[in-house]
Amino acid sequence: MSTTVRAAAKINLHLGVGAPREDGFHPLDTVYQAISLYDDVTVAEAEEDSLSVAGSPYIDVRDVPGDASNIAVRALAEAACRSPHHVRITKQIPVAGGMAGGSADAAAALLAHDRLHGLAQPDEVLLAQAARLGSDVPFSLVGGTARGRGRGEVVEPVTDRGSWWWVVVPAGTGLSTPDVYRHFDRLHPDAPAQPAEPTGLLAALASREPVRLARTLHNDLQESAIDLRPELGALIERGEAEGALRGMVSGSGPTCVFLCDSQEGAMAVMAALSASYDVVLPAVGPVAGAHVVEVL
Numbered sequence: 027m028s029t030t031v032r033a034a035a036k037i038n039l040h041l042g043v044g045a046p047r048e049d050g051f052h053p054l055d056t057v058y059q060a061i062s063l064y065d066d067v068t069v070a071e072a073e074e075d076s077l078s079v080a081g082s083p084y085i086d087v088r089d090v091p092g093d094a095s096n097i098a099v100r101a102l103a104e105a106a107c108r109s110p111h112h113v114r115i116t117k118q119i120p121v122a123g124g125m126a127g128g129s130a131d132a133a134a135a136l137l138a139h140d141r142l143h144g145l146a147q148p149d150e151v152l153l154a155q156a157a158r159l160g161s162d163v164p165f166s167l168v169g170g171t172a173r174g175r176g177r178g179e180v181v182e183p184v185t186d187r188g189s190w191w192w193v194v195v196p197a198g199t200g201l202s203t204p205d206v207y208r209h210f211d212r213l214h215p216d217a218p219a220q221p222a223e224p225t226g227l228l229a230a231l232a233s234r235e236p237v238r239l240a241r242t243l244h245n246d247l248q249e250s251a252i253d254l255r256p257e258l259g260a261l262i263e264r265g266e267a268e269g270a271l272r273g274m275v276s277g278s279g280p281t282c283v284f285l286c287d288s289q290e291g292a293m294a295v296m297a298a299l300s301a302s303y304d305v306v307l308p309a310v311g312p313v314a315g316a317h318v319v320e321v322l
């Protein structure tokens with residue numbers, strides 16, 4: 027028997043970062059949105075533990091661990107799973123791209139394991155397991171558009187009446203999230219303890235107006251990511267010159283996302299950027315959190 031769960035990539039519409047806490051984590055005030063790029067994770071009963079990873083043609087899965095350090099396998103350990111399983115991951119989400127691909131796989135594995143064995147654990151139990159695996163994992167379970175506080179793991183859905191069109195440009199080589207945070211600390215030795223709040227953005231989400239949302243997008247890590255990868259600044263300028271309402275680094279990068287005024291607008295920006303960039307993808311958000319797509 028096997029269960030397959032699909033989980034979406036995230037972008038951060040707002041990412042406020044405060045000074046590091048005593049435990050070393052940065053306090054965040056963020057607004058996540060799940061967008062239509064997905065990883066599928068199948069958890070199947072097996073004679074012994076094993077893992078396989080495949081990807082869409084544009085995804086380089088060589089950086090995805092093929093052993094027990096893979097976060098989807100760690101998710102089964104977190105779920106206190108005793109019997110052996112085969113885990114199969116099929117990736118569409120760029121690796122180390124600031125889109126929480128590993129977190130999506132962890133959330134998908136937790137849910138697939140729960141459903142495969144008919145555990146039907148309450149949301150609070152799955153969310154607590156998710157939070158122990160990583161700051162973005164609870165959001166990957168919840169999906170939609172949600173505010174994240176604490177280190178990002180305390181999630182609460184927010185009103186989002188829009189259906190927003192994005193163009194996503196992944197980079198060939200990933201950026202390490204800890205490196206980007208370390209650079210943030212160097213650039214901002216006196217960052218405030220309290221991260222910036224997303225007040226204007228929350229009103230924009232409820233308004234359904236893309237121009238308003240474009241004005242309120244905010245990422246405190248963007249400067250650090252561009253400092254480490256100056257070509258991202260040129261990419262953002264180019265996308266905006268081609269008609270995007272606003273371009274920004276997704277989370278810790280290096281993927282950049284461009285908010286467009288409509289589906290047609292996104293197709294036009296995509297066509298223009300495709301002349302210079304190998305991988306340019308359309309996406310819409312918000313979409314659902316981790317959900318079962320196949321039971322065999």
Ligand code: ATP
Nearest residue numbers: 096097121122123124125126127128129131162203
């Ligand atoms: P975030 O946005 O949450 O900071 P990210 O999208 O930048 O994360 P991931 O794709 O989650 O980055 O990968 C980060 C690192 O995690 C990779 O370099 C890889 O070595 C490791 N990893 C472990 N398991 C996975 C997995 N299932 N998929 C992708 N990366 C994984």
